[in-house]
Amino acid sequence: MYFHDCFVRGCDASVLLKSTPGNLAEIEHPANNPSLRGFEVIDEAKSQIEALCPGTVSCADILAFAARDSTYKAGGIYYAIPAGRRDGRVSVSDEVTQNLPPPSFNAEQIAQSFARKGMSVDEMVTLSGAHSIGVSHCSSFSNRLYSFNATHTQDPSLEPNYAAFLKTKCPPPTAGSGRDPTVALNIVTPNRLDNKYYSELRRRRGLLTSDQTLMDSSSTSRMVLNNERNGASWARKFAKAMVHMGSLDVLTGAQGEIRRICSVAN
Numbered sequence: 456m457y458f459h460d461c462f463v464r465g466c467d468a469s470v471l472l473k474s475t476p477g478n479l480a481e482i483e484h485p486a487n488n489p490s491l492r493g494f495e496v497i498d499e500a501k502s503q504i505e506a507l508c509p510g511t512v513s514c515a516d517i518l519a520f521a522a523r524d525s526t527y528k529a530g531g532i533y534y535a536i537p538a539g540r541r542d543g544r545v546s547v548s549d550e551v552t553q554n555l556p557p558p559s560f561n562a563e564q565i566a567q568s569f570a571r572k573g574m575s576v577d578e579m580v581t582l583s584g585a586h587s588i589g590v591s592h593c594s595s596f597s598n599r600l601y602s603f604n605a606t607h608t609q610d611p612s613l614e615p616n617y618a619a620f621l622k623t624k625c626p627p628p629t630a631g632s633g634r635d636p637t638v639a640l641n642i643v644t645p646n647r648l649d650n651k652y653y654s655e656l657r658r659r660r661g662l663l664t665s666d667q668t669l670m671d672s673s674s675t676s677r678m679v680l681n682n683e684r685n686g687a688s689w690a691r692k693f694a695k696a697m698v699h700m701g702s703l704d705v706l707t708g709a710q711g712e713i714r715r716i717c718s719v720a721n
Contacts, residue, residue, distance in 0.1 A: 456470060456491050456493060456494075456497075456518065456521075456522070457518055457519065457521075457522035457697075457700070457701070458582070458585070458700065459481075459486065459487055459491060459551075459555060460515075460518055461700050461701065461703045461704075462554050462555050462568070462572060462703070463481055463550050463551055463554045463555060464543055464545065464546075464550065464704065465543075465703045465704025465705055465706070466515050466518070466519060466540055466700075466701055466702070466703055466704070466705050467515050467540065467541070467542055467543030467704070467705070467706050467711060468513065468514035468515040468517075468518055468540075468542045468543065468714070468717060469481055469543045469545060469546040470482060470487060470491070470518075470546070471494065471497060471514055471518070471717045471718055472543075472545075472546035472718060472719070472720065473718045473719065474548075478546075478547065479547070479548040479549075480546040480547070480548060481546045481547065481548055481550065481551050482546070483548050484548045484551040484552070486551050486552075486555050486557065487551065489592070489635075490591075490592065490595075493521075494718075496521065497514065497517055497518060497521060497717055498716075498717055498718070500517050500520075500521065501514060501517055501714075501716070501717050504517070505715065509715075510713050510715070511713065512538075512713070513540050513541050513542045513711075513713050513714065514542050514714050514717035515540035515541065515542050515543075515705070515706070516538045516539070516540050517717070519536055519538075519540065519701045520536070520538075522697065522701075523536050523697070526648060526693070526694070526697065529588055529646070529647060529648040530587075530647065530648025530649060530690065530693075531690075532648065532690045532693055532694050533694070534694035534695070534697060534698055535698075536697070536698050536701050537698075537701070537702070539705075539707055540701075540705045540706060540707070541705075541706040541707060541708075541710055541711035541712060541713060542706070542711050542712050542713060542714045542717075542720075543706060543711050544711065544712060544720040544721075554568070554571075555568075556568040556665060557665070558591070558595045558596065558663040558664055558665045559598075559664050559665070560664070560665050560668070561664070561665075561668045561672065562668040562669055562671070562672035562674060562675045563672065563674065565579055565665055565668070566579055566674070566675075572700075572703055573703070574696070574699065574700065576674065576675060576678070577678055577692070578692075578696040578699065578700075579675075580669055580675050580678040580679060580682065581678075581682065581689060581692045581693050581696050582693065582696050582697070582700065583652070583665075583666065583669060584648075584650060584652050584653065584682065584689060584693060585648070585693075586640040586641060586652055586662070586663075586666055587640070587641045587644065587647065587648050587649055587650070587651060587652040588640070588641070588644075588645060588646060588647065588648050589639075589640050590637040590638060590639055590640060590645075591637065591638060591640055591662055591663060592635045592636070592637055593624070593625035593628070593635055593636050593637070593638065594628065594635050595663060596621075596625075596662055596663050596664070597625050597627075597628050599613055599618075599664065600613075600618060600621055600622055600625060600627075601627050601628070610664075612659055612667055612671060613659060613660075613667075614658055614659035614660050617658075617659070617660045620642075621638060621662075624636060624638045625638065638662065640652075640662050640663075640666075641655055641662075642655075642660075643655060649686060650682050650683055650685075650686040650689045650690075652666075653679050653680070653682045653683035653689075654683050656669055656670040656679050656683075657670060657679065657680065657683060
């Protein structure tokens with residue numbers, strides 16, 4: 456959620472805003488709905504903080520702190536992150552398409568998305584390790600199983616046993632079924648934020664095209680192998696990159712506002 460927020464209009468909690476008449480918000484974009492979860496955690500934190508210190512702590516800061524605490528809880532990685540962000544008043548669904556790299560992107564395209572935000576290729580590969588935890592809907596990768604291209608129905612870069620396993624979780628999509636199951640992004644340590652994600656890429660078990668491309672691209676494959684070999688170094692880089700991402704296009708001073716309720720502008 457932190458990444459999806461910070462890459463669209465900066466870290467301003469715009470991803471938390473609900474749609475209003477005549478405006479479809481970021482939260483409704485297919486990249487965010489139904490993929491993002493945990494909004495109720497942010498709302499509960501905001502409610503408790505408002506009761507103690509009304510109009511003081513922004514939803515953008517709460518989201519940054521929640522990401523920090525989740526990183527520590529899931530991976531034992533701690534970092535200090537500055538506060539003082541203010542909340543934006545605007546959230547537009549179309550801006551997600553313009554700023555957030557989709558799961559079909561290759562390494563060069565993802566690197567360009569990060570470069571536009573002033574972030575390096577190594578930071579991109581490092582932060583991709585967040586896919587050590589969480590799940591993905593079958594619709595985000597089922598083309599790799601059933602309709603890859605004119606030559607191969609199945610993506611040849613997928614390890615065959617892994618592809619067979621995925622097919623048991625994701626049957627061929629049928630129009631109108633409404634079913635879109637989820638699969639862990641990393642089946643080895645699905646609830647632990649660690650560098651096993653990179654080991655899986657080396658074994659050709661990256662779930663999304665945007666995952667496996669990091670191993671397949673000559674510009675990023677060495678970074679993948681370095682992160683696999685040295686978990687402590689990766690963890691330090693991950694912490695540093697999370698702090699950098701948390702500084703993207705932030706609103707401060709008199710800019711924006713401190714929302715009373717995170718889903719609604721004041």
